[in-house]
Amino acid sequence: MLNVPPQAFPAPRSQQRVSAGGRAKVPLKPGRSLMDWIRLTKSGKDLTGLKGRLIEVTEDELAKHNKKEDCWICIRGFVYNVTPYMEYHPGGEDELMKAAGTDGTDLFDQVHRWVNYESMLKECLVGRMAVKPIAAPKGMVPEKKGLGASVKDLTPSYDWFQTDNSITVVIYTKQKDMNAELVIVDCQDKRLRGEIIVGDHSYLVEVDLDHAVQEDVAVNIAEKVGKIEIILKKKDNVHWKMLGQPLESHNTFIKRTDRGLFYRKCKLVSKTEVTHDTKLFRLMLPKSTHLHVPTGQHVYLKKNIAGTEVVKPYTPVLPFLPLDFKEPFSHDGAHIYLMIKIYSCGLFTQALDHLQIGDYISVSNPEGNFKKSQVQTLEDLFLLAAGTGFTPMVKLLNFALTEVSCLRTVKLIFFNKTEDDILWRNQLEQLALKDERFEVQFILSQPTKDWVGKQGKISSSLLSEFVKISRKDSKVLICICGPTPFTEQGVQYLKDLGYSQEEIHAFTA
Ligand code: FAD
Ligand code: NAP
16 A cells, blocks of 8 residues: 555556556556655645545544545554555555555555655645554554564663763663674764664664764674674763763664654765666765674665655665685675666666765665575575566575575576676676586576577576576575566466475565
8 A cells, every 4th residue: 555666667558567467457547656745745746635634533533535536545643645646556456445444554554665665755745543443553662562572582672881082872772693683773953873783672772872972883792692782982071960862762662564664865986887787876875884694684775756755765785796616705894785676667766876875765674574594504506586576685695695504505596588688697607617516597488599508588487497406405595676566477387396384585676
């Protein structure tokens, strides 16, 4: 529901909108793109039917507005008239109608809580619910109900101390296997935010600091004991009476999915060509940010386009494919690398392409449901990628070849239209020469007559030809990523070939 970005992505008549059986996927009418919606919201037209008045809405009143031509939906206590938006919703009218006349918060969060509906639907705002909303505002409530007693006991805690020059915030996570990817720290304009990921929960320290601090922030993680120190340098040599004023979500331990996305501004430091239409963007994190995007996870980029905040997901890659797997590849942690295809009609990628070196863009905390533990004991790993669906495979490939000791084979089956579209082809071929566990197979759907390699599209026969386990009873994982219909079809073919749900991981939003 209310999803704009990924589902809007394939052009109305593009291949991506049609699945194996030719089933049409929510084709939007011409003139109903995200940009068209933004234009309509700026036109001054009364989209709520209330001439700009905001009202208090009772549950009974909300329930009355449950038809396509009169459809109100509540999200986090705010009620929107989504009738004007119906035809623009890339997920289709039926998806939106599932929440008609009700509180759609849970449904919205399940599908795409990252979509910036406040900005997208601001002209559709009818008012607030008169009663307490059914679902709590994101990340605002120290919600411990529903957690078992043992989880309650696991709630982290914090303390702080100071020297003449520094302030140290100590977080006791009560977890034995902490690592840098589980600690996200930002310090901007006297506001300190430290988020610790504990399983599917998030602990937050968030305060308005008592005094100003310097830009660089150090983070020490005692992995075995689960103690985290955030070390701030005082700007002035004064004694602090308190750490600062707690902000609303301070000292809360809630489900990760209930925590609002946090963004920080990152500087574009370089933009290099990967292929004719794909570029590698190198973004620099602020000095005061500690953030490592885990393998298989994505971030959201947010940009104001024609007055509306638009958000799209991207999967960070490495600066290049490391060829030496003796030690885990580590870069400085100060940069995020994104490999992004620029579409000539793309709303967001066109805006990204117009960014100049030195410009800033907002980058969110990481999200995603891939867990490294899925790979740790693997013997055979297959990666099925189409186009930029290659991006989650980059860190995964590096992680598997470096850190999975029992790994026998990694095979990348890479689907593209033409030879010119193949991302990092040379690097992949070099890697295949260098590491005998790695093999790459390129498959082109629209090759020129010179192409001597494999031709075709994802199909059951191609998969049975290329996905072959090295030994009977091998522990196998098959990861798949690309346009949604590609991924859906691939998963189905793999299931038909006898692979279980646990042996398949599909990267989706
Ligand atoms: P939109 O304005 O949404 O529209 C796309 C337009 O581009 C269409 O109108 C059409 O003209 C054209 N177009 C769409 N699809 C095609 C196609 N297959 N071939 C030709 N033209 C087409 N993208 C990356 O580049 N790198 C990533 O790392 C990445 N990671 C992602 C991670 C996740 C979890 C998800 C869900 C998506 C990811 N994407 C990634 C896709 C990305 O989020 C955007 O959807 C994409 O950048 C297009 O945005 P846009 O606003 O420019 O295009
Ligand atoms: P593309 O160049 O359009 O297509 C790559 C290959 O996939 C081509 O061979 C293409 O064949 C084939 N293909 C496209 N649609 C297909 C379909 N419906 N069925 C079967 N094969 C299909 O791809 P792209 O422009 O790079 O797009 C990459 C996609 O990956 C985007 O949709 C992006 O959102 C997604 N992505 C997702 C994630 C994630 O984590 N979820 C990460 C990165 C990217 P044709 O010749 O038939 O077009």
